[in-house]
Amino acid sequence: DAGVTQSPTHLIKTRGQQVTLRCSPKSGHDTVSWYQQALGQGPQFIFQYYEEEERQRGNFPDRFSGHQFPNYSSELNVNALLLGDSALYLCASRMARGYSGANVLTFGAGSRLTVL
Amino acid sequence: GQSLEQPSEVTAVEGAIVQINCTYQTSGFYGLSWYQQHDGGAPTFLSYNGLDGLEETGRFSSFLSRSDSYGYLLLQELQMKDSASYFCAVRENNNNDMRFGAGTRLTVKP
Numbered sequence: 001d002a003g004v005t006q007s008p009t010h011l012i013k014t015r016g017q018q019v020t021l022r023c024s025p026k027s028g029h030d031t032v033s034w035y036q037q038a039l040g041q042g043p044q045f046i047f048q049y050y051e052e053e054e055r056q057r058g059n060f061p062d063r064f065s066g067h068q069f070p071n072y073s074s075e076l077n078v079n080a081l082l083l084g085d086s087a088l089y090l091c092a093s094r095m096a097r098g099y100s101g102a103n104v105l106t107f108g109a110g111s112r113l114t115v116l
Numbered sequence: 117g118q119s120l121e122q123p124s125e126v127t128a129v130e131g132a133i134v135q136i137n138c139t140y141q142t143s144g145f146y147g148l149s150w151y152q153q154h155d156g157g158a159p160t161f162l163s164y165n166g167l168d169g170l171e172e173t174g175r176f177s178s179f180l181s182r183s184d185s186y187g188y189l190l191l192q193e194l195q196m197k198d199s200a201s202y203f204c205a206v207r208e209n210n211n212n213d214m215r216f217g218a219g220t221r222l223t224v225k226p
Contacts, residue, residue: 004158033213042120042203042216043159056213090158092213103147103166103207105214107158 002027004108006091012114013081021076021111025093029106032074034066035090037110043090049074050096078113086115118142120217122204127223128194136189136220138204146207148180148187149214154200162189162202191222199224 005024013019025032031050035043045058049068068074072093078085089112092105120140128134138148147166151159163171165180165187177190191198201221205214 035216040219042205042218043214045213045215048213092159103149103164104161105149105151105159107151107160109158 004091004093004106006089006108006111008111009109010112010114012116014116015081015083017081017115018077018079019081019113021078021089021091021113023074023076023091023093023108025072025074025091026106028095029093030072030096031094032068032072033092033094033105034074034076035092035107036060037088037090039087046076081115083115086113088112118215120204120206120215122202122217122220124218125221125223127225129225130194130196132194133190133192134194134222136191136202136204136222138187138189138217140185140187140204140206140217142206142208142215144208145182145185146209148178149205149207150176150178150189151203151205151216152200153203153219159203194224196224196226198222 007022033048034046037043048056052068063079065077088110090110091108095102122138149164150162153159163178170179175192180187201219203216203219205216
């Protein structure tokens with residue numbers, strides 16, 4: 001049973017560029033969330049997607065946007081990259097509320113973004 | 117304000133017991149979770165407390181007191197492989213995802 005898969009694993013961009021990160025959720029999961037984790041810090045919630053819509057959003061600017069596809073996979077897009085966007089970007093999936101296991105987030109290994 | 121406080125570092129020896137505390141101040145509360153993250157790895161779920169009391173899963177236990185806005189993770193019979201970062205996380209309402217603490221780095225020494 002494949003868990004959450006993310007791509008790419010590492011990437012380097014320069015300031016002002018745009019990046020797209022991809023995530024495939026765990027089989028049976030339909031809710032996908034994205035987190036940003038700076039070095040030595042806990043994951044910070046960016047947004048959550050369910051039924052192809054953004055349902056919740058954390059304290060991140062509009063430069064951060066996303067999408068969820070009918071097969072539940074998701075993309076995170078970041079425009080006009082800043083040095084401070086350098087971080088590990090984690091995708092997490094879970095079952096929808098009301099189902100057993102809905103309190104458990106399954107994380108991918110992340111995409112390490114470096115902005116120069 | 118909203119915050120989750122946990123110690124930044126804890127060191128213990130193999131075979132010992134260690135407790136990692138977490139106090140929270142959030143706009144709502146729907147449950148406290150704990151996640152483990154090894155260097156370079158993904159956070160993995162350890163436990164969830166929705167109600168007051170102790171939850172036990174093998175060598176790991178987690179406790180919650182909602183009246184004190186406090187919880188802890190108890191790790192028994194420590195092993196070298198338990199060296200990792202441990203995060204407490206709060207779900208603030210039924211629809212929200214988790215708000216994570218900054219993490220506690222546990223080092224287990226021989």
